[in-house]
Amino acid sequence: MSLLQRPMSLHRRQQQKTGFFPHRTIPLLALLVVLGVFLPWTGTLEGLFFSSTDREGSLSRWRDHTLAQAAAFVARNGTLIVCAVSQPFLNNWLISIARQRHHENVLVIAEDYSTLYNVNQRWPGHAVLIPPAPDAQTAHKFGSQMTGVPSSRPRHLLNILELGYNVMYNIVDMVWLADPFPYLKGNHDVYFTDDMAAVKPLNHSYDLPPPAKKGRTYICSCMIFLRPTKGVKEVMKKWIDELQEQPWSKKGKSNDQPAFNWALNKAAGHVSYLVDLYLLPQAAFPSGGLYFKNETWVQETKGMHVIIHNNYISGFEKKIKRFRDYGLLVKYKQAGEIFCTACGIIKMM
Numbered sequence: 001m002s003l004l005q006r007p008m009s010l011h012r013r014q015q016q017k018t019g020f021f022p023h024r025t026i027p028l029l030a031l032l033v034v035l036g037v038f039l040p041w042t043g044t045l046e047g048l049f050f051s052s053t054d055r056e057g058s059l060s061r062w063r064d065h066t067l068a069q070a071a072a073f074v075a076r077n078g079t080l081i082v083c084a085v086s087q088p089f090l091n092n093w094l095i096s097i098a099r100q101r102h103h104e105n106v107l108v109i110a111e112d113y114s115t116l117y118n119v120n121q122r123w124p125g126h127a128v129l130i131p132p133a134p135d136a137q138t139a140h141k142f143g144s145q146m147t148g149v150p151s152s153r154p155r156h157l158l159n160i161l162e163l164g165y166n167v168m169y170n171i172v173d174m175v176w177l178a179d180p181f182p183y184l185k186g187n188h189d190v191y192f193t194d195d196m197a198a199v200k201p202l203n204h205s206y207d208l209p210p211p212a213k214k215g216r217t218y219i220c221s222c223m224i225f226l227r228p229t230k231g232v233k234e235v236m237k238k239w240i241d242e243l244q245e246q247p248w249s250k251k252g253k254s255n256d257q258p259a260f261n262w263a264l265n266k267a268a269g270h271v272s273y274l275v276d277l278y279l280l281p282q283a284a285f286p287s288g289g290l291y292f293k294n295e296t297w298v299q300e301t302k303g304m305h306v307i308i309h310n311n312y313i314s315g316f317e318k319k320i321k322r323f324r325d326y327g328l329l330v331k332y333k334q335a336g337e338i339f340c341t342a343c344g345i346i347k348m349m
Contacts, residue, residue, distance in 0.1 A: 062120040062127070063113075070128035071163055076105035079166040084109040084130075084156055088316055092323065093172040095330045100179045109156055130156060153221070153256055154243070158236040161228040171222035173310040173319055175328045180284075180306050184225055188278035189232045190264070195220035195257070197289030197312070199297055200282045208268050208277045221260040223285060223307060231267070231275030238263040288312040292322060 071080055081097065083090070085108055097103050108127040110116035119127035130152075153169075160167045168180075184191055194200070194209060195218045209217050226232050242259035267275050282290070283304040289312035291298060291305070298305075308328060310319050323329035 062125060063116070063129070065125070065128050067128055067130065067159055068163055070107055070125065071160060071165055073125045074105055074107045075165055078164070079105060079168065080160060081106045081168045081170065082109060082156070082160065083170050083172050084111060084153060085115060085172050089172040089310075089319070090115075092328075092330050093170065093174055093176075096174075096176040100176050102179070102181070111152075154236045154239040154260070157224075157226060158233060158240070161226060161233050161236065164228050166225070166227050168225045169223070170307075171309070174223065175308045175310075175323070175330075176306070177308060178284075178306045183280055183284055183306060186278065187227075187276075189227050189229050189276040190235065191225040191278045191280055192264075193220045193223050193280050193285040193287070193309075194218065194282060195287045195289075195311070197287055197293065199290065199294070202281075202283055202301075204279075204282060206279045206281075208264060208279065211265065216258065216261045216265050219257075219261050219264055219279075220287065220309065220311075221257040222309060222311070223280075229275070235263050235267045235275055238266060285309075292326065 074080060081102060083093065083106075090108070094103060094106065097106060106126060108115065108119050110119065110127045110129045113129065116127050116129045157167060157169060196209075196212075208219070212218055226236075239256070239260050242262045243256055246259060264277065268277060281304075283301040284306040286297075286301075286305065286308070288309050291308055292310075292312065310322060310328070313319060313322060320329065
C-alpha cells in the first residue's frame with residue numbers, strides 16, 4: 001500500500017476534528033510573542049492595524065481639548081504637575097518624574113502644535129495647547145522657562161487655580177531625584193525655593209527671605225506649588241500686573257521672575273491677601289548656582305537633594321553638557337527600570 005493509500009491515523013483524524021495543527025500553531029504563537037515583546041518599545045498596535053487617517057482622527061480629539069477638560073482628565077487627588085513647553089528637556093524631566101511615580105498627573109501646556117501632537121500621539125490627553133509660542137531664538141536660549149508673552153506663565157497657573165486644582169509648576173530643565181510631595185508640609189498656600197547660591201543653615205527659616213540689594217527677594221519662579229485659595233489667586237493677578245507694568249526690554253522681556261518676586265513681597269506685606277508663604281528647604285531644592293558650583297556643600301548634603309535645577313547657565317548645549325557631566329541626563333535604556341507611558345514618549349528635540 002502506498003503512502004497516499006494508507007488509512008488516516010487516529011492522530012490525524014483528531015487534528016481535523018479539532019483544527020489543531022502544531023506545525024501551524026507554533027509559528028503563530030512565536031509571532032504573538034514577538035509582537036508582545038517588541039511592540040511596546042516600537043509603537044502601539046495602532047500603527048499596525050490603523051491607517052494614518054485613523055491616527056489623525058485620534059489626534060483631532062485632543063487638538064480642541066480645553067484646559068478644563070485636560071485638567072479633569074489628568075488630575076490626581078485634586079493636583080496637577082504642570083510645565084509650559086515647546087522646547088528641549090521634556091523627556092529628561094518626564095522620566096525623572098516617572099521614577100517617582102507621579103507622571104500620571106503631569107499636564108504639558110504645549111505652546112506649539114508640534115509639541116501638542118507629539119505628546120498626545122504617544123500619551124493621549126496629557127497635553128493642551130495654550131498659545132502663543134515663544135520665538136525660536138528665545139526658546140533655544142532659555143528652554144521652556146520663558147515665553148514670548150511674559151504674563152503667560154502666571155495666566156496659565158491662575159486659570160488652573162480658578163478650576164479649583166492644586167498645581168505644581170516646574171520648568172523642564174529640572175530633574176527629580178526624589179519625591180517632592182512629602183516636603184510640602186502643613187497646609188500653606190504657596191511653596192517656593194530660593195534662587196540664591198549662598199549657603200543656608202540646614203534648619204533655616206521657612207519664611208519669605210528678606211529683600212536683597214534691589215529691594216526684592218530672589219525667589220525662583222521655576223518650582224512653585226500653589227493651592228487654589230483666594231490669596232494665591234491674588235498673588236497670580238499681582239504677578240500679571242507687575243509684568244504688564246514693567247518696562248520690558250527686548251533683552252529682558254522673557255524673564256518673569258523679578259515680577260514674581262515683587263508680587264510675593266507685596267503679598268507678604270498686604271493684610272488683605274491673607275496668603276501663607278513657605279520657603280522649601282535649600283538642601284532639598286538647591287539652585288543651580290549652589291548645586292553645580294559648590295562641591296563641598298553637595299557632599300555635605302548628599303542624600304538630601306530632591307529636585308535639581310539646571311539654572312545659572314544659558315544655552316541648550318551648555319545645559320545638556322552640564323546635565324551629562326553630573327550624571328543627570330537620563331538615558332533611554334535607564335528608563336527601562338520603570339516601563340510606563342511617560343518613559344521616552346518624546347524624542348529629544
